[in-house]
Amino acid sequence: MEWLEVRGEKAANVIEVNALHTLLNCVKLALASAILPTSVITNNDEREAYHVTLLPEKYRNMPTQFVRRKDLEGNKILISFIEKIKENEL
Numbered sequence: 584m585e586w587l588e589v590r591g592e593k594a595a596n597v598i599e600v601n602a603l604h605t606l607l608n609c610v611k612l613a614l615a616s617a618i619l620p621t622s623v624i625t626n627n628d629e630r631e632a633y634h635v636t637l638l639p640e641k642y643r644n645m646p647t648q649f650v651r652r653k654d655l656e657g658n659k660i661l662i663s664f665i666e667k668i669k670e671n672e673l
Contacts, residue, residue, distance in 0.1 A: 585642075 600606045609615035611632055624630050
């Protein structure tokens with residue numbers, strides 16, 4: 584939201600959705616706008632449905648977290664992945 588505030592703007596309404604597909608449909612229907620990684624829109628047909636604006640350099644790299652359900656035990660692959668993240672400080 585800092586990006587908007589610096590420009591003297593405020594987000595009118597903030598909504599939360601529980602699925603990426605739902606969020607993208609909200610954008611297509613002009614019910615919402617979103618800040619998302621470029622990789623979310625995977626093909627050219629999808630890209631043509633949106634007006635994409637690259638964020639200013641200062642706001643392109645945002646803290647990212649790996650999140651999983653607290654009481655769910657990880658399998659070997661997941662545990663290994665988490666260890667690699669911690670080792671490399673990714």
